[in-house]
Amino acid sequence: MSKNLVIVESPAKARTLEKILGKSYSLKASLGHVRDLPRGQLGVDVENGFTPRYVVPRVKNKLVKELKKAAQAATIVYLATDPDREGEAIAWHLAEVTESVQKSCHRVVFHEITKEAVKNAFKHPRTIDMQLVNAQQARRVLDRLVGYKISPLLWQKVRRGLSAGRVQSVALKIIVDREQEIERFVQAEYWTIEAELAKKTGDVAFRARLINLVGDSRLDIPNRIKADQFKKKLKKASYHVLKVNTKKVTRQPAPPFITSTLQQEAWRKLHFTAKQTMAVAQQLYEGLPLGSEGNVGLITYMRTDSTRVAHSAITDTRNFINRKYGPKFVPLHPRSFTKSVKRAQEAHEAIRPTRVHREPSLIKKYLTVSQFRLYDLIWKRLVASQMAVALFDNTTVDIEARCSNSVYLFRTSSSVNKFPGFIILYSESKDETEEEKKMTFPPLKSGNNLKLLDLFSEQHFTQPPPRFTEATLIKLLEQWGIGRPSTYAPIISTIQGREYVTKMKGSFQPTELGRVVNDLLGQFFTDIVDIKFTATLEDELDEIVSQNRGWANVVQDFYTPLEKDLEKAFQSAKKVKLPDELTDELCPKCDKPMAIKIGRFGKFLACSGYPECKHTKSFQIKIGVKCPQCDGELIKRMSAKKKRVFYGCSNYPDCQFSINLKPLPQPCPKCGGFLTLFMRRMAKCTKCEFKGKIPSS
Numbered sequence: 001m002s003k004n005l006v007i008v009e010s011p012a013k014a015r016t017l018e019k020i021l022g023k024s025y026s027l028k029a030s031l032g033h034v035r036d037l038p039r040g041q042l043g044v045d046v047e048n049g050f051t052p053r054y055v056v057p058r059v060k061n062k063l064v065k066e067l068k069k070a071a072q073a074a075t076i077v078y079l080a081t082d083p084d085r086e087g088e089a090i091a092w093h094l095a096e097v098t099e100s101v102q103k104s105c106h107r108v109v110f111h112e113i114t115k116e117a118v119k120n121a122f123k124h125p126r127t128i129d130m131q132l133v134n135a136q137q138a139r140r141v142l143d144r145l146v147g148y149k150i151s152p153l154l155w156q157k158v159r160r161g162l163s164a165g166r167v168q169s170v171a172l173k174i175i176v177d178r179e180q181e182i183e184r185f186v187q188a189e190y191w192t193i194e195a196e197l198a199k200k201t202g203d204v205a206f207r208a209r210l211i212n213l214v215g216d217s218r219l220d221i222p223n224r225i226k227a228d229q230f231k232k233k234l235k236k237a238s239y240h241v242l243k244v245n246t247k248k249v250t251r252q253p254a255p256p257f258i259t260s261t262l263q264q265e266a267w268r269k270l271h272f273t274a275k276q277t278m279a280v281a282q283q284l285y286e287g288l289p290l291g292s293e294g295n296v297g298l299i300t301y302m303r304t305d306s307t308r309v310a311h312s313a314i315t316d317t318r319n320f321i322n323r324k325y326g327p328k329f330v331p332l333h334p335r336s337f338t339k340s341v342k343r344a345q346e347a348h349e350a351i352r353p354t355r356v357h358r359e360p361s362l363i364k365k366y367l368t369v370s371q372f373r374l375y376d377l378i379w380k381r382l383v384a385s386q387m388a389v390a391l392f393d394n395t396t397v398d399i400e401a402r403c404s405n406s407v408y409l410f411r412t413s414s415s416v417n418k419f420p421g422f423i424i425l426y427s428e429s430k431d432e433t434e435e436e437k438k439m440t441f442p443p444l445k446s447g448n449n450l451k452l453l454d455l456f457s458e459q460h461f462t463q464p465p466p467r468f469t470e471a472t473l474i475k476l477l478e479q480w481g482i483g484r485p486s487t488y489a490p491i492i493s494t495i496q497g498r499e500y501v502t503k504m505k506g507s508f509q510p511t512e513l514g515r516v517v518n519d520l521l522g523q524f525f526t527d528i529v530d531i532k533f534t535a536t537l538e539d540e541l542d543e544i545v546s547q548n549r550g551w552a553n554v555v556q557d558f559y560t561p562l563e564k565d566l567e568k569a570f571q572s573a574k575k576v577k578l579p580d581e582l583t584d585e586l587c588p589k590c591d592k593p594m595a596i597k598i599g600r601f602g603k604f605l606a607c608s609g610y611p612e613c614k615h616t617k618s619f620q621i622k623i624g625v626k627c628p629q630c631d632g633e634l635i636k637r638m639s640a641k642k643k644r645v646f647y648g649c650s651n652y653p654d655c656q657f658s659i660n661l662k663p664l665p666q667p668c669p670k671c672g673g674f675l676t677l678f679m680r681r682m683a684k685c686t687k688c689e690f691k692g693k694i695p696s697s
């Protein structure tokens with residue numbers, strides 16, 4: 001008896017659906033895309049409407065044959081790929097390669113892998129939405145045209161192995177522009193003065209800051225001399241309270257997560273990269289084994305730019321808050337977040353737990369550390385979004401200091417939480433490193449005389465604009481509407497992987513190579529690196545879906561000026577010689593520094609005295625850990641076939657020690673054995689059973 005065939009992307013998702021759908025369905029995983037543009041060639045017929053030529057990669061041939069055979073044997077084929085453009089395109093490619101379009105083929109869409117959502121989706125299947133598919137095809141073709149047309153220019157004019165991208169080039173320019181702002185910034189000195197005051201000797205003391213000289217809106221204290229002059233006058237002044245202003249202020253909770261805000265907050269609170277966040281979120285969405293429950297989908301679909309939450313989920317959340325925290329913490333009316341970011345249309349719900357009653361603490365034992373921390377973050381954000389507002393009394397006190405013919409204004413403020421509301425559970429982090437200082441002071445009222453206890457002056461310097469972190473870069477791309485929820489993480493990975501930027505203390509800095517590539521693109525391809533142009537192009541790509549616009553026309557409008565720019569660039573651009581990156585290692589033949597070079601097979605070391613000295617050697621990334629089997633150094637290596645990082649001895653092949661986990665320099669605190677990085681901030685001994693926090697050096 002033939003079964004209904006359901007095709008999804010991943011085995012984990014298949015296992016979770018198998019439990020829900022039962023034995024009358026056969027589940028198969030496509031392992032992502034089964035068809036794509038060919039590698040090593042353009043694969044787009046520019047002369048005939050930009051028709052793409054799709055091929056099945058060699059590694060997918062066997063899988064596609066198995067899927068085709070299963071589809072032919074099935075009564076009905078259900079394509080249950082992800083609920084976005086990429087998922088719609090995968091469904092279309094699956095229908096094409098399995099030839100299931102010729103028989104009963106259905107598209108099913110759900111945003112959470114729960115029994116109710118899945119059963120409902122299978123009751124209401126639809127056909128493949130070709131406008132969504134065409135929107136994805138347009139993006140794929142545009143990205144291929146940019147990559148395969150501009151990259152050869154970079155190989156010829158800069159060095160081999162470089163790439164340009166429609167969105168990555170904009171992200172690079174944003175980082176380079178910020179670095180240039182920082183370099184142009186001229187630091188200026190300024191001073192602040194604070195008075196320590198009390199109602200009378202022995203009372204609670206508090207501080208107030210000098211704001212201005214009454215009648216002069218701008219207070220300029222550029223140096224210590226000026227600060228000392230002010231202090232000298234202020235020591236003789238009489239102080240009294242001018243006015244006290246108290247406002248009742250409410251603080252609203254943040255909306256539930258969308259892709260970009262999840263990536264931003266996971267970076268701020270957990271120090272997860274965007275790539276790591278999406279990988280863990282994928283695991284939570286596709287389903288994880290929870291003991292006797294089996295595989296369970298824990299969150300809704302994680303690639304979304306909508307803040308809407310289903311009515312049933314809001315009701316469940318409000319009931320949970322009432323039971324857990326009491327009726328005071330439940331607002332009178334359900335809070336809705338219908339406003340989405342620019343061009344939001346991919347999915348229909350925010351990222352939330354599939355069951356709010358599945359508290360993080362209850363399932364912690366089934367999750368890895370990373371899975372638990374991210375689920376905890378998502379769960380708290382959703383619950384907090386439906387909790388009562390936090391109430392504060394914000395008080396500002398203005399103080400006059402009268403001295404001779406001058407009147408100086410001091411100010412202090414405090415914020416007192418009167419009702420915690422949602423912040424009892426969760427509060428959103430900020431990108432700013434400095435929080436405003438809030439004072440506490442005794443009850444004060446207008447006319448109170450104050451006693452000066454002391455004066456304090458402090459030197460400051462104006463600060464340049466901060467470098468971008470993953471959180472702030474994603475935030476800016478989102479504000480401009482550049483890229484999609486699925487692209488933020490790959491963009492950041494690409495510009496780092498190409499060595500266009502490095503991350504220093506969590507912030508991006510452009511490399512010399514990144515600056516050179518940005519300058520070349522900016523000189524000849526102004527549209528490609530223009531943030532406004534790229535944002536407008538995103539609008540046009542979305543119009544393919546919303547206005548049923550022909551995708552080839554959008555591509556043609558983009559490609560015509562690009563072709564002219566390419567011709568000019570190949571003719572006019574000069575070859576750029578990158579400066580050698582010298583190392584501390586000396587050439588054994590002539591004692592000159594060894595330099596890092598790039599060849600056909602990657603990095604290698606060559607003598608900086610070339611051509612007089614032609615000594616070369618392999619490039620080794622030392623990690624500062626001695627080999628446990630000999631006196632060699634452990635170095636970071638990459639496997640040839642699977643491109644996975646491992647760590648091996650520098651004395652190879654004489655010493656063949658290697659390990660996949662990152663070695664740590666500290667010895668095991670229990671047995672003195674060899675330690676490796678087991679999880680984030682966790683160590684594991686290779687000799688004994690020790691697992692714990694990384695010991696201090």
